[in-house]
Amino acid sequence: MSRRVGSLDIGLGIVTAAAFTGLYAPLVAVSALSFFQLVRLRGVMSFAPFSLEPYARLWVNDDILSALMTTCFVGAAATALALGLGLLFAFYFVTARRALGTLMQVLIFLPFLLPPIITGLALLIFFRQLGIERGILTIIVGHVVFIVPIIYRTVLVRLQLLGRSLTEASLDLGASQWQTLRLVVLPQLRPALIAGGLLAFSMSFDETLITLFLAGSDTTLPIRLWGMMRVGFVPEINALATLILVFAACVTLAVGLMQQRAGNRAL
Amino acid sequence: MPTMAGRAQRADDVARPGPAGSSPASLRPQGAPADAPNSGSERLLPLLHVENVTKRYGATTVLHDVDLRVADNEFLTILGPSGSGKTTILRIIGGFESIDRGRLMFDGRDLAHVPINRRPFNTVFQDYALFHHMSVRKNVGYGLRVRGTPRQDIARRVAEVLATVGLDEFGDRYPAQLSGGQRQRVALARAIVCEPRLILLDEPLAALDVNLRAQMQRFLKDLQRRLGIAFVFITHDQEEAIVLSDRIVVVRDGRVEQDGTPHEVYHRPRTSFVANFLGENNLIDGKVSGVDGGMVRVETPLGMFAGTASGPVSVGRPVLLAVRPEHIAAAPGGANEIAGTVTDIRFLGPTATLDVSPTTAPRLTIKLRQLGGAVAMAPGERVTVSWSPADTAVIAQGPTEPGRAGSAPP
Amino acid sequence: MTGARSVLPKLAWHTANLGLPVIFVLAPILSFILISVWTLDHGHVIARFTLANYAAFLTDGGYVSVYGTTVLLSLEVTILNTALASAVALFIFRRAVRIRFLLLMIFVLPLFMSYIIKVYSIRGILGQRGLFNEGLLALGLIGQPIGALLFSRTAIFLTLAILYLPYAVLPIYLALDRIPANYPAASVDLGGRTRDELLHIVAPLAMPGIVVAAVFTFVLTFGDFVTPQMVGGTEGFTFGRIVFSQFGLALNWPLGSAFAVILLGTALMAVALAGLFLRKEHIR
Numbered sequence: 001m002s003r004r005v006g007s008l009d010i011g012l013g014i015v016t017a018a019a020f021t022g023l024y025a026p027l028v029a030v031s032a033l034s035f036f037q038l039v040r041l042r043g044v045m046s047f048a049p050f051s052l053e054p055y056a057r058l059w060v061n062d063d064i065l066s067a068l069m070t071t072c073f074v075g076a077a078a079t080a081l082a083l084g085l086g087l088l089f090a091f092y093f094v095t096a097r098r099a100l101g102t103l104m105q106v107l108i109f110l111p112f113l114l115p116p117i118i119t120g121l122a123l124l125i126f127f128r129q130l131g132i133e134r135g136i137l138t139i140i141v142g143h144v145v146f147i148v149p150i151i152y153r154t155v156l157v158r159l160q161l162l163g164r165s166l167t168e169a170s171l172d173l174g175a176s177q178w179q180t181l182r183l184v185v186l187p188q189l190r191p192a193l194i195a196g197g198l199l200a201f202s203m204s205f206d207e208t209l210i211t212l213f214l215a216g217s218d219t220t221l222p223i224r225l226w227g228m229m230r231v232g233f234v235p236e237i238n239a240l241a242t243l244i245l246v247f248a249a250c251v252t253l254a255v256g257l258m259q260q261r262a263g264n265r266a267l
Numbered sequence: 268m269p270t271m272a273g274r275a276q277r278a279d280d281v282a283r284p285g286p287a288g289s290s291p292a293s294l295r296p297q298g299a300p301a302d303a304p305n306s307g308s309e310r311l312l313p314l315l316h317v318e319n320v321t322k323r324y325g326a327t328t329v330l331h332d333v334d335l336r337v338a339d340n341e342f343l344t345i346l347g348p349s350g351s352g353k354t355t356i357l358r359i360i361g362g363f364e365s366i367d368r369g370r371l372m373f374d375g376r377d378l379a380h381v382p383i384n385r386r387p388f389n390t391v392f393q394d395y396a397l398f399h400h401m402s403v404r405k406n407v408g409y410g411l412r413v414r415g416t417p418r419q420d421i422a423r424r425v426a427e428v429l430a431t432v433g434l435d436e437f438g439d440r441y442p443a444q445l446s447g448g449q450r451q452r453v454a455l456a457r458a459i460v461c462e463p464r465l466i467l468l469d470e471p472l473a474a475l476d477v478n479l480r481a482q483m484q485r486f487l488k489d490l491q492r493r494l495g496i497a498f499v500f501i502t503h504d505q506e507e508a509i510v511l512s513d514r515i516v517v518v519r520d521g522r523v524e525q526d527g528t529p530h531e532v533y534h535r536p537r538t539s540f541v542a543n544f545l546g547e548n549n550l551i552d553g554k555v556s557g558v559d560g561g562m563v564r565v566e567t568p569l570g571m572f573a574g575t576a577s578g579p580v581s582v583g584r585p586v587l588l589a590v591r592p593e594h595i596a597a598a599p600g601g602a603n604e605i606a607g608t609v610t611d612i613r614f615l616g617p618t619a620t621l622d623v624s625p626t627t628a629p630r631l632t633i634k635l636r637q638l639g640g641a642v643a644m645a646p647g648e649r650v651t652v653s654w655s656p657a658d659t660a661v662i663a664q665g666p667t668e669p670g671r672a673g674s675a676p677p
Numbered sequence: 678m679t680g681a682r683s684v685l686p687k688l689a690w691h692t693a694n695l696g697l698p699v700i701f702v703l704a705p706i707l708s709f710i711l712i713s714v715w716t717l718d719h720g721h722v723i724a725r726f727t728l729a730n731y732a733a734f735l736t737d738g739g740y741v742s743v744y745g746t747t748v749l750l751s752l753e754v755t756i757l758n759t760a761l762a763s764a765v766a767l768f769i770f771r772r773a774v775r776i777r778f779l780l781l782m783i784f785v786l787p788l789f790m791s792y793i794i795k796v797y798s799i800r801g802i803l804g805q806r807g808l809f810n811e812g813l814l815a816l817g818l819i820g821q822p823i824g825a826l827l828f829s830r831t832a833i834f835l836t837l838a839i840l841y842l843p844y845a846v847l848p849i850y851l852a853l854d855r856i857p858a859n860y861p862a863a864s865v866d867l868g869g870r871t872r873d874e875l876l877h878i879v880a881p882l883a884m885p886g887i888v889v890a891a892v893f894t895f896v897l898t899f900g901d902f903v904t905p906q907m908v909g910g911t912e913g914f915t916f917g918r919i920v921f922s923q924f925g926l927a928l929n930w931p932l933g934s935a936f937a938v939i940l941l942g943t944a945l946m947a948v949a950l951a952g953l954f955l956r957k958e959h960i961r
Binding site: 006008009011012013015016019020022023024025026027029030033085088089092096100103104107108110111113114115116117118119121122123124125126129141144145202203205206207208209212213221222225226229237240241244245248249251252253256260 | 690691693694695697698699701702703704705706708709712761764765767768769771778782783784785786787789790791792793794795797798799800801802838839842843871875896897899900901902903907917920921924930933934937940941944948
């Protein structure tokens with residue numbers, strides 16, 4: 001690209017800075033508030049000195065903690081299931097006939113392309129028709145449906161890149177289909193599985209809209225927070241938000257570094 | 268023939284993108300006679316002078332004091348192995364790289380601060396860089412379009428140029444629908460249409476298969492003659508360089524090894540690198556024992572030989588004798604003779620090679636090349652080979668010239 | 678990886694791979710389409726065919742206007758975000774290669790943040806007692822807190838724009854990234870300036886990405902029902918929220934399903950429109 005920094009770059013830079021501010025100002029504010037709480041003394045707003053009190057209160061807030069546990073459990077379960085299914089579907093796509101594979105792929109991607117509200121209520125109605133009560137299981141299913149496309153796509157891209165030559169070489173040397181899968185293909189797919197898995201877990205962690213339809217009495221974190229926010233303000237939320245922000249940053253960095261390393265390494 | 272003044276004006280027009288089609292000089296009428304090829308003797312003012320250019324990337328020096336000139340209407344090839352700096356030279360001319368020391372003079376002006384898009388040169392990239400989202404017509408017309416040329420003129424010029432490269436019917440196709448050779452010609456057409464003063468070609472034939480390459484070589488040579496525009500061509504293929512060029516500049520490790528016509532460079536190499544790089548050569552170490560007019564007598568471990576020097580040599584000077592395999596006969600008779608044994612014979616189609624091991628130095632190999640038909644020898648036979656001093660180049664050896672006896676693989 | 682030696686494993690293979698998506702994706706969608714033409718009778722859904730639900734959408738008070746305003750709102754957000762995302766993606770693209778990755782990560786990171794937390798943060802800033810107002814007051818720029826920032830259509834608009842901006846940046850950047858590296862060099866070699874490069878090379882090749890970004894933004898904002906409720910207050914009645922409320926207290930699933938079908942139809946129309954546009958531009 002042209003290296004001179006002209007007025008175009010300055011203009012773009014300003015817009016980008018504005019967008020950056022819009023995206024991060026709320027998050028930074030919330031993090032700051034978790035350390036420096038806002039207090040109102042006699043109608044005057046001011047900041048309390050630095051304190052980790054919201055974090056301490058978070059630690060003993062059973063409501064939030066149990067919701068967090070639920071969310072993590074759902075995330076882990078959904079990711080595990082999605083990993084298995086994603087692998088299954090990816091293999092099917094590269095081996096089956098074009099028409100069948102495409103049909104399957106369209107169906108897999110549908111929940112990801114359509115607005116989450118549709119996926120949520122579709123599953124809700126479906127479960128009701130079958131007489132299945134809402135609960136952890138239905139939440140997990142809802143999340144799986146939503147995150148399988150991500151893993152599927154990550155694995156498929158890598159699988160297609162690998163090509164047939166490695167599997168053919170393995171078979172030529174006498175290995176069985178199963179051995180080839182275990183010793184040759186899966187190790188090659190590992191980076192895709194890890195990256196996809198992390199991505200999937202994050203999206204499950206964050207998922208609100210679908211979960212709202214499918215949750216019974218159990219609550220995941222987003223729902224719990226939603227309920228809390230409608231009632232009133234609780235300082236622990238800022239602490240929680242900050243922790244989640246840090247966690248998300250780490251995940252993004254990890255996934256990003258992995259993608260970069262995978263891109264740099266010659267296949 | 269357009270005058271120098273007219274040419275200078277056109278350079279300015281191209282250098283400063285002016286209002287649409289205002290200058291008649293930038294739209295050459297069809298059928299204007301191209302110049303006769305520059306014989307090389309009228310080097311009054313070179314078109315382009317790369318003047319003592321040094322280029323560094325961080326701590327590495329990529330070009331050391333490179334100096335070369337391009338004359339008007341000349342087909343110049345910069346020849347060298349990969350990493351020799353030839354691409355860097357091209358990019359410097361095009362404006363994609365800066366110069367650390369030296370100047371780039373064009374028509375007497377220093378181009379140092381002229382940005383890429385204002386230089387009157389166009390590049391044919393190695394992978395053509397055709398815009399896949401534009402038709403052939405739009406690709407070729409791009410340079411005119413960004414200059415604000417009116418639409419009818421663009422259409423006319425594009426049609427002309429497509430006819431010149433033989434792609435008249437292909438205007439509406441897209442690059443993805445074309446073969447390698449056709450894409451090549453589109454890239455050429457795109458570079459020609461703005462009538463640059465110089466066309467830079469970055470190993471354009473590298474991606475083509477052998478037969479297509481030969482065809483395209485003929486096409487390029489012919490095109491250059493017809494257009495009368497100077498071509499600066501890079502390649503690592505010495506055969507290609509010899510076939511195409513009016514002049515060759517051989518580079519290695521960022522330095523110019525030799526600069527001359529294909530004949531000069533092939534028959535009168537000035538360094539052992541040039542002697543080896545172009546074609547095969549038999550190289551024999553020796554010392555000058557006498558100079559007699561144009562003839563030089565050299566004392567070598569294999570005997571006393573005579574040759575022609577390509578530069579001044581004095582008695583006692585260490586030198587390298589270079590003689591081409593095709594100039595050595597498998598029979599006595601020439602002034603230079605060596606006795607030996609045939610060690611290998613290989614049939615290569617049009618030619619055959621013989622390896623001969625001298626009796627006095629059995630571990631060396633002298634290579635001969637003959638027409639493939641009549642090789643009436645067998646390995647193990649004794650033979651005396653000989654050749655003429657006129658075919659022997661004497662290369663002076665400096666401190667940086669490690670020579671060796673025997674032939675070196677190309 | 679197949680190579681089943683008898684028919685049964687092969688059948689199981691096909692059944693699993695095609696059956697699962699059909700059961701968990703196709704069937705649910707079909708089931709709500711089905712319910713949309715059934716009737717609600719005394720709080721129970723019975724399998725009697727009727728088009729009353731769709732009629733209700735057209736005739737009953739306000740549904741059509743809410744639909745209309747939601748479409749409008751989504752279009753506004755789409756236009757703003759597509760423009761912003763294009764600028765951001767182009768800015769990142771024009772930087773040195775090593776910085777590009779970092780910049781992209783910065784704009785993609787919010788995708789991994791919890792949705793609820795993001796809405797909550799934005800609400801915290803926009804409120805009457807929120808930081809934005811407090812800041813402006815402290816700086817003396819305003820005398821009174823701006824009430825219209827929260828619980829207003831503006832609030833929904835801003836929140837949706839901030840929430841979904843990363844979804845638009847990514848596809849545009851990916852399209853830019855696919856431009857072969859030597860095109861800008863070829864353009865400038867032929868005499869093009871920055872303007873020419875942007876107009877003739879960058880814009881046409883980025884167009885598929887821009888279209889994808891626009892469709893994503895429209896579809897996602899149109900179906901969002903949490904944000905309007907959290908930051909919209911009484912103004913926060915979007916079509917998505919109406920759909921959701923039929924499954925909550927109102928408990929009118931057939932009506933909700935009919936609305937959902939309309940929502941789905943709108944989303945599919947947007948995708949189809951985009952597809953048409955892409956086919957004209959896409960020349961390979």
